[in-house]
Amino acid sequence: MNRRTLFHGIFAGLAPAPLFADTKATLPLTEFEPKSMLHVQETQVERAKYPVIDFHTHISWGDNMAGKEAVRFPAPASELLAVMDRRNLRMLVDLTGGYGKGLEKTIATLQKPHPDRFIVFTEPWWSKAPEPGYPQFQADQIARAHQAGARGIKVLKTLGLYLRENVRSGKLIKIDDPRFDPMWEAAAAYKMPVAIHTSDPEAFFLPIDRFNERYEELNAHQDWSFHGKDFPSNRELQEARRRVMKRHARTQFVCLHVADSEDLAYTSELLDSLPNMSVEIGARIGELGRQPRTARKFFDKYQDRILFGTDAVPHGEEFPQQVFGDKLYQIYYRFLETEDEYFDYAPSRIPPQGRWRIYGLGLPDPILRKVYNANAARLLGLTLS
Numbered sequence: 001m002n003r004r005t006l007f008h009g010i011f012a013g014l015a016p017a018p019l020f021a022d023t024k025a026t027l028p029l030t031e032f033e034p035k036s037m038l039h040v041q042e043t044q045v046e047r048a049k050y051p052v053i054d055f056h057t058h059i060s061w062g063d064n065m066a067g068k069e070a071v072r073f074p075a076p077a078s079e080l081l082a083v084m085d086r087r088n089l090r091m092l093v094d095l096t097g098g099y100g101k102g103l104e105k106t107i108a109t110l111q112k113p114h115p116d117r118f119i120v121f122t123e124p125w126w127s128k129a130p131e132p133g134y135p136q137f138q139a140d141q142i143a144r145a146h147q148a149g150a151r152g153i154k155v156l157k158t159l160g161l162y163l164r165e166n167v168r169s170g171k172l173i174k175i176d177d178p179r180f181d182p183m184w185e186a187a188a189a190y191k192m193p194v195a196i197h198t199s200d201p202e203a204f205f206l207p208i209d210r211f212n213e214r215y216e217e218l219n220a221h222q223d224w225s226f227h228g229k230d231f232p233s234n235r236e237l238q239e240a241r242r243r244v245m246k247r248h249a250r251t252q253f254v255c256l257h258v259a260d261s262e263d264l265a266y267t268s269e270l271l272d273s274l275p276n277m278s279v280e281i282g283a284r285i286g287e288l289g290r291q292p293r294t295a296r297k298f299f300d301k302y303q304d305r306i307l308f309g310t311d312a313v314p315h316g317e318e319f320p321q322q323v324f325g326d327k328l329y330q331i332y333y334r335f336l337e338t339e340d341e342y343f344d345y346a347p348s349r350i351p352p353q354g355r356w357r358i359y360g361l362g363l364p365d366p367i368l369r370k371v372y373n374a375n376a377a378r379l380l381g382l383t384l385s
């Protein structure tokens, strides 16, 4: 097919058929919505094959840099429970449970009334990090959070990419800064796993230009770019986290978003050298599902250290790959359970993280059970009835 016939084919029906290549129609990328012509298997997975623990959700939220304890709840528990019951979701882990009085409120709202359905994690008081007594204060707060009922600690990418010596100004504080050592040790003492999000997709560290595979996403959210300025590279951030995990060998770390989902060889090397590390898959099936053969081997090899998670946010419509709801879970189940080919990784008209589609892994039952619940249950010290 020559160029002229190709363009003629694409734009038939949209504009008068161009007779010559130099009068060809143009179509903005944002309006391009190609429908796949493949006739392939489409499996509807209504319920997960085994009860699911979603280890990565945000069903409460506060401002983690402002030093305010207030938390808000984007949806009432009843709304969440209805979806959970339909989709065989046994438990949601609410990572952003807050701290201090906010944490107490989150626990009282979610975990106390529904102890078999919601688990709440606490977060560090980032705003106090510049203060002299912070290391001990933060360790004490972990004890207080544990006492209040928190089951783990969430560390957002705030550490490494936002938190600075004067909170919002000055030099970036490093992930392996020793002031956090007492906090990592307290996590071990109270058997609270640390769910840690470090760095971001590699493309977020590159210029937002026509070579960037996440151009549309970055163009829509320009503040997500960590290109230039004083930001460390993805690898520097990853290596700082590796030093933390190595230094605190008694602490269990769950690296969110598959640690580095674009470089499974690197992630495998981390897992091989750090027995206290696990990974979680939230918001990264778009990466795993476009390298299905590598991903399948990864799930085989690390089947005891991979946790199900989605990064779901109720009513988070701005980020379709994370909107809590029936559709999101059905996509995850389809990805893990079936060998379906070339399907959308997010409930969205246009693939929101990049214009590609994914392939199912078709995991065998013993691995599914571990990923869906057994690995998380072990780390959280739960027995599922």
Ligand SMILES: [Zn+2]
Residues within 6 Å of the ligand: 056, 058, 311
């Ligand atoms: Zn998250």
